[in-house]
Amino acid sequence: MENAIEMTGLTKKYDGFTLDNISFNVPKGSIMGFIGQNGAGKTTTIKLLLNLIKKDSGNIRMLGLDPDKNESEIKSQISAVFDEIPFHEVLNANQVSVILSDVFENWDKQTYFCYLDRFALPRKKKIGSFSNGMKMKLQIAAALSHHAKLLIMDEATTGLDPVVRNEILDIFMEYLQDENNSILLSSHITSDLEKIADMVTFIDKGKILLTGGKDETVENHAVIKCKKDDYKNIESADIVSARITDFGAEVMVHDRKKCEKKYAGLTIDNTTLEEIMLFYVRREKKEWK
Amino acid sequence: MKGLLYKNYLITRKYYFMAFMFSFITALFMILIRLSMICGNISHDAEAVDELTRSMWIFRYMPCAVIILGFAGYEETFFTDLNAGWTRFSRTTSLSANKIVGSYFLSSGIVLTSAYIICLLYLVIFCLSFGDKISLHYITNITSLFCFGVIKQYFNLTLAMFAQKRQTVQLIAISIALIFPWLLCAYIYPKMKELENPDTVLLEWMAQQFEPIKAYIFPVMLFLAVIFTVGGYFISVKGLERRTF
Numbered sequence: 001m002e003n004a005i006e007m008t009g010l011t012k013k014y015d016g017f018t019l020d021n022i023s024f025n026v027p028k029g030s031i032m033g034f035i036g037q038n039g040a041g042k043t044t045t046i047k048l049l050l051n052l053i054k055k056d057s058g059n060i061r062m063l064g065l066d067p068d069k070n071e072s073e074i075k076s077q078i079s080a081v082f083d084e085i086p087f088h089e090v091l092n093a094n095q096v097s098v099i100l101s102d103v104f105e106n107w108d109k110q111t112y113f114c115y116l117d118r119f120a121l122p123r124k125k126k127i128g129s130f131s132n133g134m135k136m137k138l139q140i141a142a143a144l145s146h147h148a149k150l151l152i153m154d155e156a157t158t159g160l161d162p163v164v165r166n167e168i169l170d171i172f173m174e175y176l177q178d179e180n181n182s183i184l185l186s187s188h189i190t191s192d193l194e195k196i197a198d199m200v201t202f203i204d205k206g207k208i209l210l211t212g213g214k215d216e217t218v219e220n221h222a223v224i225k226c227k228k229d230d231y232k233n234i235e236s237a238d239i240v241s242a243r244i245t246d247f248g249a250e251v252m253v254h255d256r257k258k259c260e261k262k263y264a265g266l267t268i269d270n271t272t273l274e275e276i277m278l279f280y281v282r283r284e285k286k287e288w289k
Numbered sequence: 290m291k292g293l294l295y296k297n298y299l300i301t302r303k304y305y306f307m308a309f310m311f312s313f314i315t316a317l318f319m320i321l322i323r324l325s326m327i328c329g330n331i332s333h334d335a336e337a338v339d340e341l342t343r344s345m346w347i348f349r350y351m352p353c354a355v356i357i358l359g360f361a362g363y364e365e366t367f368f369t370d371l372n373a374g375w376t377r378f379s380r381t382t383s384l385s386a387n388k389i390v391g392s393y394f395l396s397s398g399i400v401l402t403s404a405y406i407i408c409l410l411y412l413v414i415f416c417l418s419f420g421d422k423i424s425l426h427y428i429t430n431i432t433s434l435f436c437f438g439v440i441k442q443y444f445n446l447t448l449a450m451f452a453q454k455r456q457t458v459q460l461i462a463i464s465i466a467l468i469f470p471w472l473l474c475a476y477i478y479p480k481m482k483e484l485e486n487p488d489t490v491l492l493e494w495m496a497q498q499f500e501p502i503k504a505y506i507f508p509v510m511l512f513l514a515v516i517f518t519v520g521g522y523f524i525s526v527k528g529l530e531r532r533t534f
Contacts, residue, residue, distance in 0.1 A: 050381050052534040076383040086378030088300045088370050095299055102292020103382050152381075 002028045002064070004150050004182035010048055010058030017206060019044050022058070024201045024211040026150075029179040031172065033193030033214065034186040035273065036203040037281055042186040045203065046154045049184075050080055063149055076105055078150040079143035083158055085135040089128030093121055093138060104146035115141035119167070133164040140168060144175060151175065151183045157192055165189075169196050190273035194218075200273065202280060209280050214273070221276050222256040225249075225267045234263060241282045244289060252279035293384075293392035294399075301366050301400065308356050312407055315352040316414055319345075323418045342419065349415055353408035353431050357438040360404040367393055368449050377534040386529040390450060394522050397442050405435040429507045436510035440517045447521040451528030 005026040012019040019041045026032040036042050047053045049060060051067055060067050062074045087096050093116055101107040116123060119137040127135065136156060143151060151172075157165045169192060175181055187193060193200060193214070201211040210217055224234065231242060231249035238259055240252040252275065253259045253268075260268055282288045322341065331337040379389050408431050416423045445459075452458040 047534065052377060052380055054533065072383045072385070075381060078381070080378070080381035082374065082377070084374045086374040088296070088375065090300055091296070095296075099292040099296045102290065102295075103379070103384055105383075 003061070004028045004030075004063060005032075005049065005184060006059075006061040007045075007049070008059045010045070010060065011056045012044055012048060012053065013056055014044075017041070017044075019048070019206045022203070022206075022208055024208060026182055026184050027199070028182050029176065030198040031176060031183040031185055031196050033190075033197030033200040033273075034184060034203065035188060035190055035193060035200060035277055037188060037277070040203045041206040042203060043154055044206075046080075046152055046184070046186060049152065050075075050078075077148055078152060079146070079148035081136075081139050081143050081151070081153045081156045083155040085127065085130075085139055087127055087138070089126060091127055092125055093123045093127075096127075096138070096142060100142055100146070106147045108145050108147060112141055112145035115144060115171075133160050136160055137164070137168070140171065144171070149180055149182070151181070151185075153183065153185045153187075155186060155188075157185075157187055157189060165192060172196060188277075190277060194273050202277060204281055209283075210276070217276065218271060218273060220254060220256055221271045222253055222259060223269045223271050223275060223279075224251040224253060224259065224263060225269060226251065230263075230266055236286075238262070239286070240276075241279045241285060242287050243279075244287050252276070290388060290392055290395075293388065294396055297367070297370075297392060297396035300370055301396070304360060304366070304400070305403075308359055308404060308407065311359070312352060312356055312411055315348070316411065319348055319415060319418060345419060349412060349427060350430065350434070352411060354434055356404045356408055356411075357401065357431075357434050358441070360400050360438065360442075367397075367446065371449055376529070376532075380529075380534065386526045390522060390525040390529055393446055393450075394443070394518070394525070397446060398439075398518075401435065401438050401442060404438070405431070408435070433507050433510040436514035439514040440510070443517045443521040447517075447525045447528070450525035450532070 003025040008023045010022040022045055034042055048055050063077055065074050067074055097109055097112050119141060121134055121138055157168060172183055173196060197214045200214045200217055202209045227248045231251060234251055238253045240254050242249050242251040326338050326341060412427055448458055
């Protein structure tokens with residue numbers, strides 16, 4: 001399968017934080033959910049991808065090209081959306097179109113105005129008076145109106161209400177109807193990713209903990225609910241981490257099939273991305289309350 | 290480039306309006322003074338008319354200074370544009386650093402040149418109203434003022450593009466700049482003590498001290514304006530290319 005993004009051994013060192021040997025791929029035609037808690041390294045990775053900061057080591061390939069040699073060509077085919085609107089507050093949606101027609105070679109005015117109508121965004125109202133949701137919708141309308149092949153979103157849906165978020169997720173699904181298009185969606189709202197992501201990559205403290213298909217990741221993990229005495233019989237190698245309460249233990253295991261056979265007498269429940277994130281973040285403690 | 294220039298125009302257009310309003314009001318005020326000198330109460334008092342004519346010198350330069358320096362002050366709007374995430378966004382597109390910096394430099398140049406033309410026109414109106422000759426002296430003074438505006442504007446723009454911590458660098462620059470008035474005071478104060486009657490002759494004495502410097506102001510300003518424009522552009526492009534977000 002061809003990849004829209006290929007990252008191998010990406011490293012960036014800061015004082016007090018290191019993005020350590022990051023490697024993952026985003027296949028063409030898929031949505032990669034990039035999850036992790038605040039400060040885990042999601043934004044740093046995205047900035048490295050976009051060459052907004054310089055990498056210390058590692059290789060990146062985007063849309064089959066080398067960003068060091070073909071930066072301009074790559075950037076004309078991608079769209080980046082951040083949590084903050086880049087357009088000045090005194091501008092309106094009409095003016096944004098005039099400006100962006102000069103920025104993007106393939107600017108499609110008609111598509112842009114279609115999105116504005118669809119999102120019910122006023123064309124002549126100043127951006128400064130837009131709500132957060134409207135600003136984000138405007139940014140997404142702009143990002144989708146120059147036929148970009150890769151959409152990179154950094155916490156773009158954070159801070160939006162569920163209705164707006166759903167609307168935006170639907171737009172992404174439509175965008176992916178074209179198999180050449182791909183999305184890298186960074187978020188800590190795992191429910192969004194659960195809805196639309198094909199793949200997930202989980203980053204914590206600058207390291208990739210999991211990467212692969214979303215369904216496989218969720219299916220491979222499970223939560224064993226048992227008494228404290230039963231918990232003692234679970235092998236440490238099978239455990240990601242365990243929540244110990246007064247009533248018993250909830251144990252996250254990373255190989256469901258193996259554990260189903262091994263611990264047949266115990267209750268093994270399905271899990272979610274949110275739970276996986278929660279248990280992995282506390283993996284060093286192993287036991288927590 | 291057209292779209293970027295259009296954006297810069299849109300985010301700074303209130304300054305155009307303010308400058309035009311200011312020049313219109315001062316021109317109107319000037320005409321009213323002239324009319325009062327011709328047909329108002331003081332028209333019969335030759336001494337009062339002369340006094341007023343003498344005190345009108347400030348009107349030759351003050352509005353020009355306000356217009357040019359006012360326009361040169363609009364880079365603050367560019368800073369808000371840069372900080373609002375536009376720079377980061379523009380670096381995710383195929384826009385080159387040359388184009389981004391060029392648009393800011395070109396917009397500033399257009400605005401300052403239009404302010405300069407307004408000032409020259411204003412000077413012509415003034416001289417025609419008060420029967421003054423349009424001398425080279427006025428023109429060089431206004432051109433020096435324009436050059437100062439260019440230096441201020443491009444220095445700040447370069448700083449915004451190049452320095453990650455603009456405010457710190459600005460603070461250092463201001464601190465260095467403050468040394469000069471201090472040195473000047475250190476020079477003037479002992480000289481003043483030597484004068485018999487410092488209060489009455491101080492202004493004249495200061496004018497005498499500055500007389501030789503005046504001859505150099507125009508060429509120095511012109512030279513610095515060119516250096517700050519060309520140098521500032523290249524430093525800004527380099528700064529933007531190496532800048533991280």
